[in-house]
Amino acid sequence: MYRAKRFTVPTFRENDYIFGEVALAATIKDIKDRTGLSLATISKYLNGGNLLPENREKIERAIKELHYEVNEMARGLVTSQSRVIGIVVFNIANVFTCTVLRYLGQRIREAGYAAMICDSQDDERMEADNIRFLLGKKVDGLIVIPVAQTSEFLDPAVRAGIPVVLLDRSLPDRRFDSVKINNAEASYQAVDLLYSYGHRRIAVIGSDSEITGRERLEGCLRLLRDRRTELPDRYLKLGRHSMEHGYESMKELLALADPPTAVFLGNFEIILGAVMAVNESDRSCPGDISLIGFDDLIISNLSNPRLTLVVQPLEGIASAAAELLFRRLEQEKTLPADKDADQDRERQCVELVLPARITEGDSVARRIEEGGDRND
């Protein structure tokens, strides 16, 4: 395998791109030939070592002229690390995901790493594939918003000794660091807001098939218990975090003889569906029905009235996850192969729980007669 096409660079001229001809990427060998220095010296330059200003200059010039870029594959092969963080998201076509991704990307880049993003498309098999793929690429760490409900798919990462941080959804077996919001608490507050505004006929459209959904549900139920407010079965709509579920459930609620005066909407997709159903009906929000939703930022601007929402501190979540991961990475460097320390670390996985806050819009009406539930 020899190099067919190659620029012999004229002494003074820049090694510019020539139309139609493809140059093989320059290697440190090329810049060795050009500078007369040895491979080791050049390598030292690339990795921030000390060398004579004279030589440094020579190398820099050669690099510029040859358009040299480090071959990360070769470097990675030697160092067995890639300075790449793998990110696996349950679903990339999703406002929540995208926003988190943006912040994660920022933090990761600031730390001098790069991000490699994989989309699991809500599919557990694909999720497991993604992990294996990323491991094959020798990522240094993993940030995962999981679709699976157990953490077996992460076994290969454990085996490879690569730190993992779970985002948004923690897994029941606490083997990994995780960052999320207090879904139960936030939901508790949200329903409490409805209650404090005088609502007594409160319905919940949520999910019992997703972890976050179950947590949010728990908060709602606890508040209602604490306030000794009944939640009749017909007011509790359980399904998935999907637009269809939101739409159908809201339709059913509106069709009741005694419809609720307020509804808790468990996530973004449910909000979308539910608002659609209200819009299609002859009811209006908040006149006929009050709404409080979970997740999201964009729609609060667009919807009329502006929705009252539980908003997650996405930037905070992303920052925390990144920091957690980098701390592990540091930790690994300092504690190289200490078995006992490893043992400890296994146990000490940290679960960070951030607070969410409620931003009030105009979608929750105040009902004057405290404790009453009559309309008007």
Added chain:
Amino acid sequence: MYRAKRFTVPTFRENDYIFGEVALAATIKDIKDRTGLSLATISKYLNGGNLLPENREKIERAIKELHYEVNEMARGLVTSQSRVIGIVVFNIANVFTCTVLRYLGQRIREAGYAAMICDSQDDERMEADNIRFLLGKKVDGLIVIPVAQTSEFLDPAVRAGIPVVLLDRSLPDRRFDSVKINNAEASYQAVDLLYSYGHRRIAVIGSDSEITGRERLEGCLRLLRDRRTELPDRYLKLGRHSMEHGYESMKELLALADPPTAVFLGNFEIILGAVMAVNESDRSCPGDISLIGFDDLIISNLSNPRLTLVVQPLEGIASAAAELLFRRLEQEKTLPADKDADQDRERQCVELVLPARITEGDSVARRIEEGGDRND
């Protein structure tokens, strides 16, 4: 292909994961030691060659027992290709981007490649960095939704001989394949719809600082010229594709003594801002003002009334871009080092222009008096 879990006690040494201890990743050397076969045979197995069923089985067992995974860095170093497609997007926190990303990811994976996504965060410098980074990672191809208005930042890719496909926004110097919709034509149709519904006082909120914006503008203007309809300066709101611009512009339009009866909204962010402004005013859509927007899917469900929108065939765009790229990749294999062919190829960059379609909602009112522009 199901294979029962079976305990084969290894003859040499357990290479399994031990709690708290990190096992080094197995290499083909390990599986060579285990099977007694040579490296070449194993490599052949890995790359789909023919071997004796007996040996195949041995290797498969060893792989499973050792949890072997190919080290892509080593493989890439040899083959000098990574089977990774780099994707650089102008802004990842964006519905358009995310949706395209989802489809791109699917296509790329179907083709046996993986995707490496980088976010330029609307910043040209970061965009250039992303390209260099991806090149360092030896991606086989690049799909780019650019923020820059010229293609210089792609020079390193050209130099490296790596195919590039531009998405959504083509660049004035046509050096690269590109896929986009016919922005001008779609805008023409959109404004034509307003016209055909009887509107004569039509305003445009758009962007002249982005390529897509300029193209859309051109379509609007052409239609109005063709219909001999005037566009007074006060009806033409030029700025950036931002929510602020949409919001401010719509406020100004509504404050006019003779406000337009219909407004063309140049992109998703502008729609958001404009709808917000309408909601905050005492006007209603479509009663007082008709709206037609460009881009987006989600909000048409949420908004009341449902917006009439120009919808881009996102899946089609993504598929086309991926196919274009893979075609180039194929092409490279078949035409290895033919200089003349390279020359030709350079010239023959294909610019795919896909049609967008209009989905009607309820945001455009029919105005009965054809040609009239009085309100009521």
Added chain:
DNA sequence: CTGTTAGCGCATTCAA
């Protein structure tokens, strides 16, 4: 069909 051998581009010992 299988084994031997020689690098891919780089970092990293050790000498000098």
Added chain:
DNA sequence: TTGAATGCGCTAACAG
């Protein structure tokens, strides 16, 4: 400070 040598894990000739 610099240089020569070695190997990371894998593929790709080529020979058997």
